[in-house]
Amino acid sequence: MKQIYLIDEHLSSKQNGVGTYVRHFARMFDGADYNVNILSFNAEVKELCISVQDGVYKYSIPYCAQGNFMKAGELICPLLSLYIEDKKDNVFFVNHSPCSDFMKAIRANFPKSKIVFTIHDQGWTSPLLGNSENLRKVLAHRKVNNIDNDTVRYVRNFCKEEKKMYQIADAVICLSHSTYQLLHEVYGASTNKLYYIPNCFIKNSNGLALSKKEARAKLYISEKEKILLFVGRPTKAKGIFELLKTFEQICATFKDIRLVVAGEVHSLGDFTKLTPTSSSHITYTGLLNPEQLNLWYAAADIGVLPSYTEQCSYTALEMLYNIGIVVSTDGWGLNEIFHNSQNAIVAQTTTINDAFTQELVKAIEIALTLDCESVRELQIKSKMTCDRFSDLKIHAHKYKQLVNRITNG
Structure with a gap:
């Protein structure tokens, strides 16, 4: 034994x-x-x-x-x-x-x-x-x-x-x-x-599947809003600062949009300084249990993983499987999971700070304007990616x- x-x-x-x-x-x-x-x-x-x-x-x-x-x-x-x-x-x-x-x-x-x-x-x-x-x-x-x-x-x-x-x-x-x-x-x-x-990646490990409409009703979220979901520790290496600066720009063009940050936040004051006009469109959930997180996965339109570095991210696989439309990066470890236009919209991290922010802006704008056929194709390829790890x-x-x-x- x-x-x-x-x-x-x-x-x-x-x-x-x-x-x-x-x-x-x-x-x-x-x-x-x-x-x-x-x-x-x-x-x-x-x-x-x-x-x-x-x-x-x-x-x-x-x-x-x-x-x-x-x-x-x-x-x-x-x-x-x-x-x-x-x-x-x-x-x-x-x-x-x-x-x-x-x-x-x-x-x-x-x-x-x-x-x-x-x-x-x-x-x-x-x-x-x-x-x-x-x-x-x-x-x-x-x-x-x-x-x-x-x-x-x-x-x-x-x-x-x-x-x-x-x-x-x-x-x-x-x-x-x-x-x-x-x-x-x-x-x-x-x-x-x-x-x-x-x-x-063990599929359906977060509980019973819900429709987007059901999940949003439970979360009191409007059906009109486009939901961008970030999951994880909101740190510099996870790209949170660039994401917030990106969202501040995106909000000027896309009105019915919400960024959800699912994770324990310790620097809220620093974050809100980056989003002076878009803070009312940002939800900070704090630390969630798997059942609560499952609601947000079901409600989301786009998963956002702007990290500079990961190893083999469970969050990446969960977003691919549960959401199907993911904006990510070519950062360390992530480039082994995500491939641009194949299973995700990938922003380049070869340059950091403002240049990276503009890469994220472009990637999120592409994701927000995908037609229905492109959405379906990405969702199919996303699940195929998950199959490799399942x-x-x-x-x-x-x-x-x-x-x-x-x-x-």
């Missing part, structure tokens, strides 16, 4: 793609040969609680070390060793970064067990806005225009930490081809321990193959 231990952080997973990954993970290991356990850190409990649901064991571990559990491995792992027997058939799946100290603690307390690290993001992607050429220059100590010294130091230090993590791990899962190549070429990771396994049997086979290889080797 292979014992799978998935390491999760309860608080952050409620608002990012790791949470979706965790919800889908157990389905990769069906059958009698695998037992899935979830180690949920910073859980909303006062003491360690162990429960089981649908055959999955969950270890709920209370808030500790001021929430930074990855720095408390020397304290936490000895505690876990009282409940988890160290065996060669154990595999710990680590999903949070940076965590080399935590991985060392796992190794010290469970020397027979194996460790798999999954790359949901890397430390360079946000500060360098997904520009991998700038990363290569930074690591080669070459000058990069418009990148300050603090950013350069941060990226170099984070990359050193990531190299340690990849060296400790018995296997590293990359969600995109681009990251797989980068790890081999730039981080010097051996391809023997690298695995390309993109996220698995075969649970193929994804499960890849995960089982990885586990069997590192435990039997």
Whole structure:
């Protein structure tokens, strides 16, 4: 029996793609040969609680070390060793970064067990806005225009930490081809321990399908309005500032239009400064549960994903499947999912700030003026794209193959 231990952080997973990954993970290991356990850190409990649901064991571990559990491995792992027997058939799946100290603690307390690290993001992607050429220059100590010294130091230090993590791990899962190549070429990771396994998109996982009319009635949204939907953490790397500046321009031409920002907002004052005349046409929903988000997917006309960088975005796949008309970018990782005029309207991110804003303006205007036939064609091709990521049997086979290889080797 292979014992799978998935390491999760309860608080952050409620608002990012790791949470979706965790919800889908157990389905990769069906059958009698695998037992899935979830180690949920910073859980909303006062003491360690162990429960089981649908055959999955969950270890709920209370808030500790001021929430930074990855720095408390020397304290936490000895505690876990009282409940988890160290065996060669154990595999710990680590999903949070940076965590080399935590991985060392796992190794010290469970020397027979194996460790798999999954790359949901890397430390360079946000500060360098997904520009991998700038990363290569930074690591080669070459000058990069418009990148300050603090950013350069941060990226170099984070990359050193990531190299340690990849060296400790018995296997590293990359969600995109681009990251797989980068790890081999730039981080010097051996391809023997690298695995390309993109996220698995499980269709209809957000609840019962609703018509656009039904969804809008529940949300008190007019049937006349065109709804643009942004889903995710509204940060610079996600392109939120360019999107808001774009919407301010778009509103001058298209009157019955609304931008919906679905995600937890911490800088509302900064956002409203960018939309002085269009703020009344913007809805900030805050953090939504899957059922609430499903309503907005059903109500939306266009999904907008203006990110500079992603790995393998669940939001991208959800928008393609549930909306079918998506405005996105050719940013890091996104260019493996979206192709202009084939399954999306793609804005170029080769230039940033005002130039990128104008690219987004053009892309959204195209999406807003598509005729009915073009809409249908894009929606069909969008669902075909989702099909490439939706075969649970193929994804499960890849995960089982990885586990069997590192435990039997």
